[in-house]
Amino acid sequence: MTEPKAVVTATEYEVSILPEGDINRPLFTITVQYRGDGRWAVTRHGSCLGADGQxxxxxxxxxxxxxxxxxxxxxxxxALRLAREAAPRIFCNGHTALDAYRRTTPAPAAG
Structure with a gap:
């Protein structure tokens, strides 16, 4: 009898407009998590995003x-589309992810 092959399944994605390594990224990250039966949840800090964007x-x-x-x-x-759409507008301490991005990412040089 042969052994079955191991199955590898991706079950989670992080969505953020802040770059990897940015100190504020954990505060402004949305998670897309697999919940079985081909269905995914869009979550952040104990909340879940609905189809209505709320x-x-x-x-x-x-x-x-x-x-x-x-x-x-x-x-x-x-799920990924909804997370990408919501990513710039999520709030933490009165600031949006876009505010945090603008504070920590230098503007391109004029050329």
Whole structure:
């Protein structure tokens, strides 16, 4: 009998407009997490993004009914699109990710 081959599955993506290594990146990062059955959740600090673009507290399946889950679980392409759209506008301490990006990323030189 042969041994089965190991299966490798990507289950999480980080989405941020801040570059890797930026000290503020963890504060302004959205996570896209696989939740099984081809469905992905868009999460940040205990909240979950809905199809309407609104964040709601609570990300665990057992906390919600099927209608809520249908509004907060997506195919991977839709989840990544929603996360990319939301990334510049997420807030921390009264500042958006775009504010943080502008403070920490130098403007291109005029040429």
């Amino acid at each position: 964040w709601e507290f609570g990300i665990k399946e057992y906390d919600r009914g099927d209608v809520w889950l249908d509004d907060h679980r997506f195919c991977l392409d839709d």
